[in-house]
Amino acid sequence: MNDFNLLVSSPRFREEDASDEILDLLDAFGDPDAEVQITRVAGIILARTSIHPVTVVEKLKELVASDPWEIRYVMRVLPIEKVVPAELEDISGAVGSMAARIPEGASFKIMVEKRHSDLHSREIIDYVAQEVKRKVDLENPSWVVLVEIVGRHAGVSVITPDKFFSSVVAKRESGE
Template identity: 30%
Template sequence: MEFNLVVIHEPGIDNYSWVRNYVRQLLGDRVEYVSSYQSVILYRVDDPRNAVKTIKESLAGRSTPIIKVIPVDYVVDPDITKVSEVVKELASKIPPNETFRITLEGHLYRTDEEGFMNELSTLESIREIAKYVDRPVDLENPQWVIYVRVFRYHRIMKKAIVSLLKPEDLKRL
């Protein structure tokens, strides 16, 4: 996997520097910087969920430029077919009769017969993804969130992350 941890921070070079130093000091050799773009830093770690827990616990009750820390289950091209494939796998991890919602940030694409990528609307993407999750939907108070976000990666490429999270995992620090 190219990266498996996303740290979103307040804008600004000082905040960027603070976050890079803090994460490196806290996680040490367990963290590898991969890329960054507009207040988003991508890392590779051995255990992303443990890294999130460590970062959140260390910052509890403190003022910080870190907004969110998100563990990543899958990194794929932002193509609706590829995202749907990994959502099928993640859906099986949601216990039967537990509720879910899909949160999508950014736009996914569909490749047409001629090989051109067409941007899909958010609603169209969510409907397509939701077809593969045979669980009850609860948009207001879900027990699980299938989180999909498209990031710029190495300045020119885009990648989609897909994670199965609890709603509290997406709250601001």
């Protein structure tokens, strides 16, 4: 799947359960035609939905706040705004086209997770950082440049740190 807009993680060997769960959740959120693909990487599922990926994260957080144990197998959901070939120039170009939304005076950090790729994280960070003319803050950034590489594809997003979903964190915040 080269047009995914959600990267979902699950416990190892629970990918099928998490795939079913995210499809059921997306259906409940209004997309009965969502698609998933279990990757060759343990615990990683790619999903494609017609719902904006940030909206999915918001709805997941709301669900955990009202019914924490409705989500059992989906561990994390990362919104992906653009998918490009996992090549430095393509990743950099994708970030460059989105970096302008980071306001003047705002800070950012680059997060890279790569699986089944020969690219080096430091090389990706150095290359991508040239596209973002803002202050770096590794501890408390106001924006995150997310680069998720799975094999030959890179999912890229430029989002605020509250736009990630972690079931563990959400459950902890809900008091469960």
